[in-house]
Structure formats: C-alpha cells, structure tokens
Amino acid sequence: MIPDRLNIFMKTNVCLISSLRKPFRSLLLLILFGLISFGFITKAVGFILVQRETGVLGSYYRSIGVLENIKDPQSGDISAGIELIETSPYFAYGDQRELVSGVMLHTYNQDWLICNCPDVMKRFPKEYWPNVHATDIWFIGELIKMEEVKTWAKKPEDGKTVGYYLEFNIDTLFAAFPDDARQGQPKGLLFMFEGNEAAIPLIQEMEVGQRYFIRSWKDWVQLDFSWENTHEANFKIKPLDDGQLWYIPIAQGASIDISDPILAPFKNEIDVLNENLHTLFIIATADMSAMPTTQEASRHYYLTAGRWLNHQDDLTGNKVIVVTEDFARIRGFELGDEITLTFRPLTDTYFGLIRDGVDSLAWRSYPTYQDTFKIVGLYNRTTFIAYLAYIPTSSLRPGFTSVTQNQFKVEIDYSFVLDSSRHETGFIQAYKVPLQVLGISLNFLENNGPAYWAAVDPIRRSLSADIQVFGLLMVVALILAVFLYVMARKRDYAILRALGVPKKQANGQLMLPLLLLGGLGIILGGLPSWNYALTQAKTSLSTIPTPAGVSPSADLSPFFLAGLCAAIFLLLALFSWLGVFFLANKPVYELLQGQTSQNKGVQKRTKKNASDQPTPSLSSSLASTVDHAGSTRQETPVSEADPAARRKYTPSSLSRYVIHHVLRSKLKSFLTLAIALGFMLASGWILQTMERSQMEVDRLYDTTVVEADIVLADRSVKSTTEIPTAGSGIVYLKTIDSVLNSGFVKSSILEADTLWFKIVKLDPQDAFPGYYPVYAYDSPETFYSGLADPGSLIFAAGWDMKLFAAPRTLEDIQDEGVPALFPKSLLEQLQLNVGDRVKITSQSSKTYTCVIVGQYSGWLATTVNTIKTQWINSGGDYILIPLSVLEAMEGSQTKFTVAHFSLDPKKNRELPQLRAEMEKVMDVYGGKLRFIIWDEELRIVLAQLEKNISLLKVLYPVVIGVSVLIGAGLCFLLLLQATREAAILRVLGTTRTAVRLALIIEPLILSILGVLIGLGIARLLWASPDLVEVSPLLISAGLYLAGVLAGVVSGAISVTNKKPIELLQVKE
Structure with missing residues (x-):
C-alpha cells in the first residue's frame, strides 16, 4: 500500500515532475x-580533530602536587593534608605509594650488596642499618687451598701475616647469588685477623682436603690492595651463628640435613x-607516570623501552x-615477558x-598469594643505579x-x-594557607x-571563529x-x-523535490568528505601517547558525520520552509505574471518615474545591433520598425541596464x-588561523629550553679501560x-x-x-644545591662561596694552593681545623698544597624536580673543590x-642532527655511555601540535x-534563471554577444x-599586523573570480x- 500511495503522490507532485523534466x-x-x-564537513572534521587533539x-x-610535613619532618605524617585537599573539586586522584614484597618464582634479583658491612655500620646510625644479609653464601665444600695473606713489602720475609686465603670446591650450595657462587x-x-683474633686458632685447625659447612659474605668495601695472596677475593668467611662457630666439618661422602631441629636456626637463615x-624491590603506585621522579623535568628516571604505568x-x-x-638485561627479560x-605482607621490611x-x-x-605480571616498560636512572620495580596499586x-x-x-x-593544569593557581590560593596551618607545605612540580x-x-579561539565564518559562508550558499x-519553481507553485x-x-x-535533492546531495558530499578528511588526518596526526597513556x-x-549531515539538512529544511512561506504570501496572479514587489509600479500607467526608463532605453540601444545572420525573421521587424533601435548600443546603456537590474533584484544581488x-x-x-597557529608553534619551539645529559647506560657493569676507573x-x-x-x-652544569x-x-x-x-x-x-644541609657550611675568615668557587688555573693553585671544603667528620678524624x-697527593701522584677554607656536615644531595633527595649511600665523606681546580x-x-x-x-628543530652526532661520540665507549636529549615535550607536544596545524594546511x-x-555553480544557476530577460532582449533585436555580455557583467x-x-x-584585520600574506589572498581571489567567470560564461x-521563442515557452 505504501509504495502505491508514494507512487501516486509522486505522479501528482507537479514540482517534482517539473524537476525531473529538467534533469x-x-x-x-x-551537485x-x-x-x-x-566543504563544510571537511572543514568541520579538521576543526573537531584539532580542537580535540590540542586538548x-x-x-x-x-x-602534580607534593605535600611535606614541615612541622615534624621525622614523622612525615601528611594524612591531615591529604584529607583536606581531597575535598577540592579540582582534585583528580592521589598516589600513596606503598612498598611491596614480591618474591620471584625462579628468578634472582640483582645483587645490590645489601648487608651490615663495616662501612655502613661506621657511616650511618644503627637505625639505618639494613639488617639484611643478602651477600651471604651458604655451602658445603672441600678446602683445596689455604695460604697466608701478608702485607706488601720490598722483601717477602718482611711482610706481615694479616690473615688467610681459603679456597673451597663447592659441592653443595644452599644459598647464593648465581653471580657469586655456583655448585661444582x-x-x-x-679470613682477616683484625677483629677476629679469638678465631685464629680455629681457622689454623682447618685442613686442606677436608669438607666444611661454610658461611661467607661479600665485603665489597674493605679489600686492601696492599695485601698479597688475596687472589682479589672479596668474600670473607663468617661465623655460622654470628658467634664463634666458624664452620662444621663434614666427612667425605656425608651430607647435612638442615631440616634437623638442631640446625633449625641455620635453616631459617638459609x-x-x-x-x-x-x-624484587616493588613499589605499588596509582600512576607511575605522575611520580615526581618520572617527570622529564626531574632528569631522574627515563624510559628505555615500552611505557610508564x-x-x-x-x-x-x-x-x-x-x-x-x-x-631485564641481566636476567634475560624483554618487553612482553611475564x-x-x-606476595607477602611484611611488618618491618x-x-x-x-x-x-x-x-x-x-x-x-x-599470608601469601601468587600472581603473574607482564613487563610493559624498562627504565633507567641518570644518577646511581635503578633498582625499583613498579606495579599498579589496584x-x-x-x-x-x-611496612617500612x-x-x-x-x-x-x-x-x-x-x-x-589550568586549575593549579586557584588550588594553591585555596589550600596553601590552610595546609600551612597544619604544618604541611604544598609544592607543585614545574611544567x-x-x-x-x-x-x-588563541589557536583554538581562532579556529572557532574560522569555522563560524566558513559556516556562515556555507549558510549563504545554501x-x-x-x-x-x-x-525556478514559483510558476509551478502558482499554477x-x-x-x-x-x-x-x-x-x-x-x-x-528540494529536500530530496538536498538530502541526497548532502549524503553524496558528506561521505567522501568524511573519508577524505579522516584519511588526511591519519597521515598528518601522530599516535605517540603521552606519558599518562x-x-x-x-x-x-560516525555519529559526528550523522550530526553534521543532519545539521545541514535541518538548515536546508528551515530555509526551504522560509522560501516557501514568503512565496505563499504573494498573490497568485503576481506569481503567474512573474512580477515581484520591486516592479509592481510598472502597472501604474499614470506614474512615470526614472526607474521605469532603463528597459526601453537599453532595448532600443541593444536592438540597433541586430545579428541578422543569427536571427530569425520574427526578431527583426520590431527593431526595424523602431527608429531608435537603429542606434548603436553603448557601454553606458549596458551599465545602466546592469545597475537597474541589480537594484530590481535586490535579494539575488x-x-x-x-x-x-x-x-x-x-x-x-x-x-x-594557519599563520597564527604556526607563529605560536614557532614561538613555543624558540622558547622551550631542551636539556641533555651524558649518563652511564649500565651502572652495574664494572669499569673497563675505556671508562674512567678512579672515582665514579x-x-x-x-x-x-x-x-x-x-x-x-x-x-x-658539570660535576x-x-x-x-x-x-x-x-x-x-x-x-x-x-x-x-x-x-x-x-x-x-x-655547590649549595649539592648539599643536603647548606646551612652547615662554615667558611674560614676571609673566604666565602663566591671566592671559593672562582675559576682558577694551574698557576693559581700552585701559588695559592687548592681551596677545599672538608666534611666535618674528616676534620675530626684527621684532627684538622678550618684554615x-x-x-695532598692527587690521582696523578702529584703533590699540591691544599687550603681548608671551610667545612660542611651531612650528606650530598640531588634535586629531583625542585625536591631535594639525599645521597644516603654516599655519606658525607667527600672533599669539595671547584671544578676549575680539578680540571x-x-x-x-x-x-x-x-x-x-x-x-x-633556536636549534630545537635540528635536534635529530645533534642526536646522530652524539651517538657517534658515545660509540667510543662501546655503548657504556648514553647521550640523552630531554625533548619529550618537543616530541609529544610541540611536534604533534605542529602536525595538527599541518592538517589545516592539507x-x-x-x-x-x-x-x-x-x-561557479551558483553563478551558473543564477544565469539559468535569466532566460526571460535574455528572451526579451533577443526579441527586441539585441545581438547574442550583447545579451551574453549583459548577463555576464551583472x-x-x-x-x-x-x-x-x-x-x-x-x-x-590581518594584513597590517602581518598575520596574512597578501599573495595567498590574491590567489584565492583570482581563483574565485575565475570560477565565477567560468560559471557565468557557461551559463x-x-x-x-x-x-527566443524557446526561452519564452514553458514546457511542462
């Protein structure tokens, strides 16, 4: 039924039939x-993508904010501050990082040399001792060599015995890092005598060829290179019970059952x-990418593969x-491995x-439970050795x-x-003072x-105005x-x-018919424009993720496409309704006569005014130039009968015709x-918009300071002949x-x-x-930023930091001496004073006079994104001197x-060249060094912003x-509406050329x-402040006028x- 009714409806629709008869x-x-x-959807897609991607x-x-308890730094309690800031509408989420104990199933961690070694016990208070024995080795082995360790002397007999070197062949290994000991x-x-005098007889009783149950540990600090017969061993024998039980003899072929209750303490230790x-040392975090240490500005952690959590x-x-x-390198892991x-919760780890x-x-x-995790990122550290792994808290x-x-x-x-980040200023204003009342400081990381x-x-605002102006152009075209x-259809409507x-x-x-043509045209134009714009966007835009993922x-x-098409169609429907509404309010006889409100006065024969004169004047002028060769017999009598028509038409008469016609057709004009x-x-x-956007991108490029560092790629690798060996x-x-x-x-900045x-x-x-x-x-x-406690710095009389840090040459230090700041602990140890x-004997074995110009206390420190962190493992033992003196x-x-x-x-765009050059320089070190350019902001933000702008250019x-x-199409259709005027002019005897010229000029x-x-x-608006070059505007103007000219000429x-008779006839 519905198709039949639709068919009947279409057959009775005069306007639709008329449109089909003029295909x-x-x-x-x-079209x-x-x-x-x-045009509109292409522009809209570019606008939407650029607006979204700039966001x-x-x-x-x-x-990223950090809270610090300044009232009681020892406790570090900031819970009250956390509760306060969580009430802010600007607060997104917090990250309370927690330590996690995770034991790998078959994989060993790296050897971090964690133990209560003498150096640690000497340097730090007891509460800082790890109380962990991760460098221990427990094994059963046969003693195959026992030699005296002596101090070096020119004559061997003058050497003093200070210990023994014991070499075992391990046959049973209970616990050890695989890098330290292997079975077989x-x-x-x-075994060194100093501090172990009571055990010397016990060690002397040991016999080569005898098997022993042994415990040892790695003393990586105390090895003295003046000793002889050490065979560079850095492991020392250690009592099994931390007392005087140094070993247990085991008969040949016998074994030991460490599950025996008597050996239970040993079993637990093992x-x-x-x-x-x-x-694996694990930290649980809500967002690793937002940690202070992972921010590129901190120059602390950096990714080498994959991504941050x-x-x-x-x-x-x-x-x-x-x-x-x-x-990952030492244990053979790669991205994607599991x-x-x-996991086990510890109470004092x-x-x-x-x-x-x-x-x-x-x-x-x-309690324990087991789970499997996939490796998604590898990272390293610019200072010291990276040792922590990270998992999501949830x-x-x-x-x-x-708990630690x-x-x-x-x-x-x-x-x-x-x-x-736009809310940072408001957040600080709202919470800084209340937090200070709680004794908590508020700091935000710089970005x-x-x-x-x-x-x-400004780019986004300009884009918004841009799409509005272009949209308005499309509306006018619509x-x-x-x-x-x-x-074109008003006569059909009148009938x-x-x-x-x-x-x-x-x-x-x-x-x-208008809605059908419009809807079909919108779809036919919308689909290819959508595909084209997205294809160009995929070519132009990047897929590099931000650190936040x-x-x-x-x-x-596709809903955007549907929405845009629907919006254009609704506008078309609105304008169609308005057009029909105004047409419907006109009398039918006026529509049939083809009259408009502008020429109603012609009907009043009694009133003659200037506005009625142009048509006869023009027609009589144009009629004198009859094209007899191309005219019919019906065209010529009128002009021949009219003496005035024999006058040559002039440009002025043509101009008057065009002007009066423009004034009569005000809306069309x-x-x-x-x-x-x-x-x-x-x-x-x-x-x-494109020029302003490029200027802003260029300004960001020219004002963004990029930094670079030379870092050790693998801090766990021992020094080679290509890497400096003395110092770090x-x-x-x-x-x-x-x-x-x-x-x-x-x-x-060099240190x-x-x-x-x-x-x-x-x-x-x-x-x-x-x-x-x-x-x-x-x-x-x-110097100041390198001290954990700059307030501890005390200078001798006549000295200050400026004088101390002043550049010096070799001649200066030979004359005046080497200025140095000594740690207070070293001054006390050597019984020296400031002044x-x-x-001193330098690394090159040269002797210099040194002036102790001051002292300091505490550790050295490093600053991570404005947050100072102490070098806990480096202690306050360094003597400080100016770099110029050391050079x-x-x-x-x-x-x-x-x-x-x-x-x-100004050379930010040339950084790939620098990176390539520095890779060649670093190759000298066999991959041990890495030149890092901290250009993440350029790569992720500015380069991609420029690509977004390039989409507009494309x-x-x-x-x-x-x-x-x-x-061009609108002008062509405009001239198709001028058939009646053209017919009248031709009937009046105007030549074809003159008519065409009259139609084209308007x-x-x-x-x-x-x-x-x-x-x-x-x-x-734009050319005076040099925002837009004149030449592109002139080219656009020329292209548009060329299109118009093509449209009007063809029309x-x-x-x-x-x-003329065909033009005047109405074929329905």
Missing part, C-alpha cells in the same frame, strides 16, 4: 548541495636468604609491571626484604603491602594530580603548561541555492494554487555579493668538549670527582694515606660524574577548491565588488544558445 538543472542543484556538504596534548602538562666451582674466601635473593592501569587493575633496564611473583627481627622469625606464618590484593621505617624511604611516597595554553588558546530553486490546491499541500509539493587519534565517531565577500573573509580567516666519573674531558663544541649548547691518596699535615708532618673521595662543582649555585694547610690538576684525565647541558632553543586547498566550485561585477570588499576587510552561453 540538467536538478543535477546541478544536487551544489553535495559541494556545500563536502589531548594539553593533558601532557599535569599539575671453586670459591675463594678471606630460607630467609633464598627468599631475599629472589625478592599510568592511572588507567590502576583503574582497571592491569597486571603489568615496569622493571629496570639492568635487571614475571610470576609471590627493607625494600621488600626480610630483615632480622620479627619478620625473620614469623615470615612463614604470613593489581595487588588489599592488605599485601609491606621512614629512614628507608628514598622516594617521596605521596603525590596527587589535579583535573587540569611548561602555562606557556602551552597561552599559545594554544540560502542562495534555495532561492534559485524557489524562483497549483490557481487550480485550487490547498496552500499546505502546495507548499509540501514545492519543498519535497592518552593517545592522539585521528578517528571520529545581495546573495551574490555576500557569497563573494564571505569567500574572501573565510579564506582570509583560514589563512590567518663516567666520561672524560674530550667527550665533554665534543658536546660543548657542537654549536648546540647554550650553557652547562666531576677523583681520589686523593694521601693527606699530610704540615706541622707536625703526619701522613694519612688512604682513599679520599673528592667532588667538584662548577658554580656556587651547584689549616695540608699536602687544572687532572687535565684531560678529568672524569665527570654529571654532564648536563642546556641547548639553544585541507585548506580542498576547502578553497570546493568553495570556488560552489561559487554577477561578475557583484562578485568583483564582494571580493574587493573582502580584500579590504582582510587587509584591515550565458547555455541560455543564449536557444531561440
């Missing part, structure tokens, strides 16, 4: 709607050690883990290890975190993130977010298209009304002019010079270290041989521990081309006028090629 005109209208849809890139800049291989141990050897991992409970690059862990005390006694009774069952004492917390364990938003906000259709068809039904019949995307939901004006404004606005310096002066001379460096082998008092001349670590900074600022002079003393052998460079922002020619075609003049007005406005030819 060419209907096809042009269809016009398709072009309008194509995504802006999420790179996160406001020999192992050398030392079992605890095996647990600790397989324990992000908040999404925590929200979804992903079983993923990030481990250190060194651990690690099986057994040291980095997840079981310490002596309550945990070592009760650990078997603690991936761990509740109640399985471990405050002194063992080496990282800030709480930070939080705001919902937007370049304000500069980014200052650049992007109105003109509707106007042309309504004018329907004259035949008694109700107004509502007639209105429907008039609108239906937010990935840029060139995809859009206005729309024609508005299309040209809108095109120029839209073109200029798009150009200034990692790179020689020649490499530093290669970077400084590259032309990219604007400034640098170096060395060893002094002897300090000699001048009066009395007491000598203190040993190893004295020396550290050098290059400026007063770095004393001593002799003068060591020359080319100076070994740098810190090589930090600030690069010239779509611009297409949008302009489509707009030109729309202009829309062309209006278009030129609109273009000129648009160029003038564009110059006032004029199409109209005038027909005979």
